[in-house]
Amino acid sequence: xxxxxxxxxxxxxxxxxxxxxxxxxxxxxxxxxxxxxxxxxxxxxxxxxxxxxxxxxxxxxxxxxxxxxxxxxxxxxxxxxxxxxxxxxxxxxxxxxxxxxxxxxxxxxxxxxxxxxxxxxxxxxxxxxxxxxxxxxxxxxxxxxxxxxxxxxxxxxxxxxxxxxxxxxxxxxxxxxxxxxxxxxxxxxxxxxxxxxxxxxxxxxxxxxxxxxxxxxxxxxxxxxxxxxxxxxxxxxxxxxxxxxxxxxxxxxxxxxxxxxxxxxxxxxxxxxxxxxxxxxxxxxxxxxxxxxxxxxxxxxxxxxxxxxxxxxxxxxxxxxxxxxxxxxxxxxxxxxxxxxxxxxxxxxxxxxxxxxxxxxxxxxxxxxxxxxxxxxxxxxxxxxxxxxxxxxxxxxxxxxxxxxxxxxxxxxxxxxxxxxxxxxxxxxxxxxxxxxxxxxxxxxxxxxx
Numbered sequence: 001x002x003x004x005x006x007x008x009x010x011x012x013x014x015x016x017x018x019x020x021x022x023x024x025x026x027x028x029x030x031x032x033x034x035x036x037x038x039x040x041x042x043x044x045x046x047x048x049x050x051x052x053x054x055x056x057x058x059x060x061x062x063x064x065x066x067x068x069x070x071x072x073x074x075x076x077x078x079x080x081x082x083x084x085x086x087x088x089x090x091x092x093x094x095x096x097x098x099x100x101x102x103x104x105x106x107x108x109x110x111x112x113x114x115x116x117x118x119x120x121x122x123x124x125x126x127x128x129x130x131x132x133x134x135x136x137x138x139x140x141x142x143x144x145x146x147x148x149x150x151x152x153x154x155x156x157x158x159x160x161x162x163x164x165x166x167x168x169x170x171x172x173x174x175x176x177x178x179x180x181x182x183x184x185x186x187x188x189x190x191x192x193x194x195x196x197x198x199x200x201x202x203x204x205x206x207x208x209x210x211x212x213x214x215x216x217x218x219x220x221x222x223x224x225x226x227x228x229x230x231x232x233x234x235x236x237x238x239x240x241x242x243x244x245x246x247x248x249x250x251x252x253x254x255x256x257x258x259x260x261x262x263x264x265x266x267x268x269x270x271x272x273x274x275x276x277x278x279x280x281x282x283x284x285x286x287x288x289x290x291x292x293x294x295x296x297x298x299x300x301x302x303x304x305x306x307x308x309x310x311x312x313x314x315x316x317x318x319x320x321x322x323x324x325x326x327x328x329x330x331x332x333x334x335x336x337x338x339x340x341x342x343x344x345x346x347x348x349x350x351x352x353x354x355x356x357x358x359x360x361x362x363x364x365x366x367x368x369x370x371x372x373x374x375x376x377x378x379x380x381x382x383x384x385x386x387x388x389x390x391x392x393x394x395x396x397x398x399x400x401x402x403x404x405x406x407x408x409x410x411x412x413x414x415x416x417x418x419x420x421x422x423x424x425x426x427x428x429x430x431x432x433x434x435x436x437x438x439x440x441x442x443x444x445x446x447x448x449x450x
Contacts, residue, residue: 044400
C-alpha cells in the first residue's frame with residue numbers, strides 16, 4: 001500500500017521533529033509540578049470523602065442557598081469547554097490558516113474540562129448514587145435532564161472531534177519507534193496516509209466541525225435554562241441563553257490563551273505558537289469582552305426599569321449591598337482591564353493577552369457566583385436573612401478540580417503532540433496555493449470555469 005509523507009515516516013518529519021520532544025524527553029520539573037498538582041487532587045479527594053461521610057452540612061450550603069461553589073464551578077467549567085469546539089470548528093470551516101497550530105490545544109481543553117463540570121454536579125448531590133435516579137426515573141419535563149442529555153452528547157461529539165485529527169499523528173508516533181508503540185498502533189487504526197484515507201478523514205472532520213457548533217451552543221443554552229426556567233428573581237429571563245453562550249466563549253478563549261502561553265514557554269514552541277496567534281485571539285477576546293458587557297448591561301437595565309420589588313432586592317444586593325465587592329471586581333476584571341489592554345493593537349502580545357486572560361477567568365468565575373448566590377439569598381417567599389459562606393471542603397474541592405485539570409492536560413502533552421504535526425506539514429506544503437486559489441475565486445472579474 002502506498003504511503004503518504006504524513007503517514008508516520010519519521011525521516012520525513014523535518015522541522016516538525018521538535019513537536020515530538022515533549023513526548024520523548026521529560027524533564028525533572030515535570031514530575032515536581034505533577035506531585036504538587038496531585039497533592040491538591042489528594043486534598044480534594046479527602047474533602048469529598050469527608051463530605052460523603054458527614055453530609056452536605058459540612059459545606060456552607062443551607063436553605064434557601066442550596067447552590068454555591070459547586071454549581072458555580074459547573075457553569076464555569078462547562079463555559080471553558082467552549083474553547084475547543086467553537087474556536088477550532090469555526091476556524092476550520094472558515095479555512096483560517098493560522099488555526100493549524102492551536103486547534104488541538106483548544107480541543108483537548110474541551111474534552112478534559114467537561115469531566116470536571118460533570119464532577120461538580122456529582123459533588124453537589126452529596127450522595128453520588130443519586131445520579132442513577134436520572135436513568136431510573138427520567139423526567140423529560142425537567143431542564144436538569146436536558147442538561148444531562150446535552151452534556152453527554154457534547155462530550156461524545158467533542159471526543160470524536162478531538163480523535164479524528166489525531167489519527168495521522170498517532171501513526172507518526174507508531175512509526176517513530178518510541179515508547180508505547182502498542183498504544184499508538186491500536187489508536188492509529190491502520191492509518192497509512194493513502195489518498196482514500198485522507199479523503200475520508202477530511203470528510204469526517206468537516207462533518208464533525210459542522211455538528212459540534214450547534215451542539216456547543218445548545219449545551220450552554222440548556223445550562224442557562226436550568227436558571228431561566230425558574231421564577232427566581234433575576235433568573236427568569238429570556239436573555240440568559242445568549243448571555244451564557246457569549247460568556248462561555250469569552251472564558252474559553254481566555255483559557256486557551258493561557259494554555260498556549262504555557263505550552264509555548266515550557267516546550268519552547270515559539271516557532272509554532274507565534275505572536276500572531278495571540279494577536280488574533282486577543283482580537284477575538286476584545287470582541288467578546290464588548291459583547292459580554294452589552295449583555296450584562298442589558299440584563300441590569302431591564303431589571304432596573306422593570307421595578308419588580310423581588311428583582312430589585314437582588315439587583316441592589318449586587319450593586320450596593322453585600323455582593324457589591326464581588327460584582328464590581330467582576331466588572332473590572334471582565335471589562336475594564338481586558339478592554340484597556342486589548343484595545344491597543346500593540347498590547348496584543350503574548351504577555352498582554354495572557355494578563356487579560358487571567359483577569360477574565362477570575363472575573364467570569366465571579367460572574368457565575370454572583371448569578372447563583374445573590375438570587376438564592378433573596379428568594380421570592382419571605383425568609384429570614386441567610387448568608388452563604390463556603391467552607392474549607394468546598395474550597396479544597398474547587399482547588400483540586402483546577403489542579404487535576406492542569407495535571408491531565410500536562411499528561412496529554414506527554415503522550416500526544418499538542419500541536420498537530422500533519423496539519424502543520426500540510427499547511428507548509430499546500431496552504432499557500434490553496435489560499436491563492438480561494439482568493440482568486442472570489443476576486444471581481446469574469447467567471448472562470450473550475
